[in-house]
Amino acid sequence: MPDSDSTPKYRYNARLAAQIEAKWQDRWESRRTFETPNPAGPLAEPAKIAGRKKLFILDMFPYPSGAGLHVGHPLGYIGTDVFGRFKRMTGFNVLHALGYDSFGLPAEQHAITTGVHPRENTEANITNMRRQLRRLGLAHDARRSVSTTDEAFYRWTQWIFLQVFNSWFDDERGAARPISELIAEFESGRRPTNGTTWKKMSPRERKQLVNDHRLAYLADAPVNWCPGLGTILANEEVTAEGRSDIGNYPVFKRNMRQWTMRITAYADRLLDDLDRLDWPESIKLMQRNWIGRSEGARVRFASPQGDIEVFTTRPDTLFGATFMVLSPEHPLVDALTMSAQQRAVSAYRAQAASTTDADRQSDTREKTGVFTGAHAVNPVTGKQVPVWIADYVLMGYGTGAIMAVPSGDERDFAFARKYDLPIVATQMPPDAWFASHGIAPSADCTTWPAAFVGEGVYINSRNDTSAASGGRGSNALVLDGITEMAVAKQRTNAWLEAHGAGSAAITYKLRDWLFSRQRYWGEPFPIVYDEDDMPVAVPDTLLPVTLPELSDFKPQALDPNDEVTDPIPPLARRADWVHTEMEVNDPLTGAKRARAKVRREINVMPQWAGSCWYELRYLDPTNTKTFSNADVERYWMGPQHDGHTGGVDLYVGGVEHAVLHLLYSRFWHKVLYDLGHVSSEEPFHRLFNQGYIQAYAYRDARGQTVPAADVQDRDGKHFYKGEAVSREYGKMGKSLKNIVTPDEMYDEFGADTFRLYEMSMGPLDQSRPWNTRDVIGMQRFLQRVWRNLVDEDSGELTVSETECPEPLLRALHVAIDGVQRDMEGMRFNTAIAKLIELNNALTKHVESSGATPRVVAVALTQMLSPLCPHLASELWERLGCEGEITYAQFPVADPKLLVTDTIEIPVQVNGKVRSRITVPREANQDALRAAALADAAVAKALDGKSPRNVVVVPGRLVNVVV
């Protein structure tokens, strides 16, 4: 909106907004308005927190991208800022800060192509992002803005890694304990040491035994090798298509020795504690699915080459297990394969090995497999069953072998039909099942078109006549006649246990977490290898282990399809850094050792490491003695009552972190809790998923995207330079040419208008399309507010000290009441609508009387303050109010002004509104009925018919039923 000569000097437009906003941003900074007092530690100001409740609100840790922000990024930040500012005005001590998750691939990729050090690039990006965010007027405590790449920060990331490294999971207690306690148990013989006694073991053997129990351990494991990125990836970072989450490069399975975190030890707690969290159900569900707990049984099938153990969730169908299927990679396959089958088995295994996981798991593929020639014994029937291998059985889940029950499992059914294997029913499906398949009820599976999965009466499920029972009838397993699956499972499990053939068991889909990355721009591990090639912690006094300087950041083997070459991490190039001397503490005794040659770990940590605990560092960012003072942590994150998990009061971010970040941080937090370093059991007590701002994009006839900003709409069609273009809808991005930046919004409207527009678009948790054209509405609103309080020509206040007329005063208090409740519930869109309504009422008053009553001006300014803090601060100052509006009390509605003597209620006839009647507020049923029936419009609608029933809801409505 360019100014012209006729534009009043004090009109609230982008130019004036920019002045006001810069003024207040500078003032907040110099007055240190948003610095939040701590109860203890370096930032302690105990006097300031006395008698105030606390609130810790948190935005998901941003990566400082080189592209800068677009208008979609700040949505959550504005939301938390509005909420935090509102809570400050209701007396809370609010902790709100924003730091930077600044390690990671993009800066390193940039370094590879440009030769600019990742640190330089990262810092430039952070500076730009700080500038863009400062312009938004966020009430963040700047002292707490940490970056994961700061040595003062990653010193503690390394320290936490060592806490994990130096602990083990005690299954009996279900919690982590210091590794020294495990060593003590081994030494004393209280805990068995795999055959040889502790005393007889060599130091190397002892270290290995201990290492195998650590929560952070080295493992030769099948990993996701991504040559395109030159690194391995965690399972969670690989897409369903078998490609990298970042960069979309091919990913290959291969074995490598890697740092691994024993997150599976926490599977049950990670699952169970979800019930105590205030999170969206959908996110809880995604975590539950990811953890993938299934209850069932492990069952051993005897074979000449030893027992084959399977996991099944349906032990109750064991009588129907007519064959077994092993994964092609199963270690027993070689031994089991009969010579006649050798050739077929090898061919199948080779073929399976050359197929990617993604292809193997495509469900459109027909089932394939080969017979090994071997047989095993079904423990309940005593019968020999053939052993097959097939790639639909995965080595990575359960035991890598299954008992196939074709009558009760679709996959086994398909396999049995294809290879003509026997199918025996163990449950009689209900008649409805047969009816839905269009066949007559029969226990003969040859007539079945599919497996039956569900509750049905058990049949063919008794072994009191078979060899397996050894003739001991009373020891037999009899399921026939049972109708409930749970009962049948329980009986089978008991029988298996009594006969040493198996036991109830639980498995998880969750795998341990691969923690090594063959990169440069990450936290170095605080680990060296000793003379036994065993990992040893770098002593605390030598932390942080800083990243050595490099001139070339490129990892080796960058051909995306090169799955053979081993990764060589960039740090390996600094031989002088890798091979060093150090005084370490003995990993078994803890005693200080003499200076000796060691070799450094050359992998770095994944980007998740810093984001696993950053919220704890916000609490006490400058503490050099500990990662966070214990009293400070208890104050901000401690449990609120018995059974409360503790944690951040409100965590806002996108749903894309539902599994990765949120699961990893919960795991680290629980380890810290077990070791007594934090008082909270969970990092994030309440989670809120904000929606996304998306945008329209346009393509011309050739399919090329055209700049969305230059597209014109006419009659529901879209034109670019006169040519018709087609519209699509998607994420903001360079490729769609539909980016709108906050900077453009600041220039055109100002930060307050931008904030208001983002909050008014809809509920915070819903995604919506950006539409620059709509922003003007919020600017007009602020312009009207300004004009109601300030003369546009003279800049003088137009506020009167005269009494406010009652209708306007009532409108004010109705607005206060509604806005207060909407703010509390984070329904900022409806809060804004109520403020607009109030201002529209005020405008009518000003049109007739020429001035705004002071009481309305003050309260309106206060209510606007969380949403438009710059404008509100300016008006607050002009109104001559004391102190900073940031800490002024939010207005409180007078209940007396919310109720009226008479109310208008609708009268329905047969559910359709036909009239409205005005009645005293406390009118009772009889009075309402009489008033409604006496109404002329109602009489007309009744058309002479007499009411059959009259429903009266006092205070709400009357419904006359004819």
Next chain:
RNA sequence: GCCCGAGUGGCGAAAUGGCAGACGCGACGGACUCAAAAUCCGUUGCCUGGUAAGGGCGUGUGGGUUCGACUCCCACCUCGGGCACCA
């Protein structure tokens, strides 16, 4: 395939068992202006009726519960997200 979420004016949306469409955009009409922009005022779900009074229809589709359903239940359709041979 399985699981979860969402479908309301031209558009963003509001109403969570009780007056459907608050509020904003856009559109249309008007004021100001030489004119335009900006700003201000008014109208605006659809159909019908005379540009009136009035009437009818209407929250993805079909059914159900209820005096009353955008809201609760069942089935289906469409879109979005997650998982995917998990034994």
